[in-house]
Amino acid sequence: xxxxxxxxxxxxxxxxxxxxxxxxxxxxxxxxxxxxxxxxxxxxxxxxxxxxxxxxxxxxxxxxxxxxxxxxxxxxxxxxxxxxxxxxxxxxxxxxxxxxxxxxxxxxxxxxxxx
Amino acid sequence: xxxxxxxxxxxxxxxxxxxxxxxxxxxxxxxxxxxxxxxxxxxxxxxxxxxxxxxxxxxxxxxxxxxxxxxxxxxxxxxxxxxxxxxxxxxxxxxxxxxxxxxxxxxxxxx
Numbered sequence: 001x002x003x004x005x006x007x008x009x010x011x012x013x014x015x016x017x018x019x020x021x022x023x024x025x026x027x028x029x030x031x032x033x034x035x036x037x038x039x040x041x042x043x044x045x046x047x048x049x050x051x052x053x054x055x056x057x058x059x060x061x062x063x064x065x066x067x068x069x070x071x072x073x074x075x076x077x078x079x080x081x082x083x084x085x086x087x088x089x090x091x092x093x094x095x096x097x098x099x100x101x102x103x104x105x106x107x108x109x110x111x112x113x114x115x
Numbered sequence: 116x117x118x119x120x121x122x123x124x125x126x127x128x129x130x131x132x133x134x135x136x137x138x139x140x141x142x143x144x145x146x147x148x149x150x151x152x153x154x155x156x157x158x159x160x161x162x163x164x165x166x167x168x169x170x171x172x173x174x175x176x177x178x179x180x181x182x183x184x185x186x187x188x189x190x191x192x193x194x195x196x197x198x199x200x201x202x203x204x205x206x207x208x209x210x211x212x213x214x215x216x217x218x219x220x221x222x223x224x225x226x
Contacts, residue, residue, distance in 0.1 A: 004158075033214060042202065043159070043216040050212075058213055090158055094214070102147065102206065104214060106158030 002026055006091050006107035013081045013114045021076040021110050023091030031094040032074035033058075033104070034066060036087040043090060049074055050096070081114045088112075118142065119203045124221045127197075133190040135220050137203030140184040145207045148179060150188045151216070152199040159202065159216070162188065193224045 007022045025032065030051045035043040035058075045058030049068040063085060065077045074093075078085060091107045120138040127133040139148065147166050151159040163170055163177045165186075170177045176189040190197055202219040206212055 035216070037156075042200075042218040045213055045215060048213060056213075059215070088156060092158075092214075103149070103161045103164065104151070104159070105161075108158055109156065 004091055004093055004105050004107035006089075006110050008110060009108065010111050011113070013078075013112065015082060015114060017081050017114075018077070018079050019081065019112075020078075021089055021091070021112075022073070023075065023107060024073045025093040025105070026072065027093060027095065027105065028071070029093035029095045029105070030071070031096050032068065033092040033094070034064075034074065034076045035090045035092065036060065036085075037090065037109075038087050046076065046089075078112075081112075083114045086112060086114045118205050118215065119217050121201075121203055121217065121220045123218065124223070126223050126225055127190075127193045129195060129224050129226050130192055133188075133193040133197065133222060133224070135188040135190075135201050135203075135222065136185065137188070138185045139203070139205045142183050142205050143207070146205045147207070148177065148183075148186050149204045149206060150175070150177065151202045151204065152197075153202070153219070154196075154199040162201075193222075195224050195226065198222060198224045 004025045033048040034046040047066040049055045052071045089110045092104045149164040150162040153159045165177045179186045200219040202216045
């Protein structure tokens, strides 16, 4: 039982390049989230997906797109990377509906540097 | 925007209780209070959550005021390994609602 798995763990991009961060969870959770964390800052919500087939903007969605491919997978795409997107990206999942705690489970993070 | 307010930093002597406050004056009736912590640059770790009653688990205790507008996380016997950033979040558990972290409290446990 791996929990939440993010790939890649590290990536260096040049300005203008594109890339996709992958996230998969094996806990059968309904909701999934993408956060970014800049040095010395808290986590900021980029996008979230309340359930398969739906996605919504969070606090800082500009410059990103997401895809909820199926219940397990939620990807984050940078179409044209900018140095301001240098950050650590965290994916999380959460079971919602019914009797549950609603607790978030996090991946280990993906460290992205844009030159 | 985050719905909670926390002090940016606190110190605590090793072995003493650490009391971390959180204000959430706009909390809705169906929203729970969650606490997480983040050590170094790891993914945040769940600590505890509650609706209106005080809660205790093996990691911490959560005290929620009667009007639910504030809460306190208590680490009963702080150790050096409890040095971390602690986040207080309010969210409804049965929806996929946005889960905002805010800036948290940086707790330093002093030997």
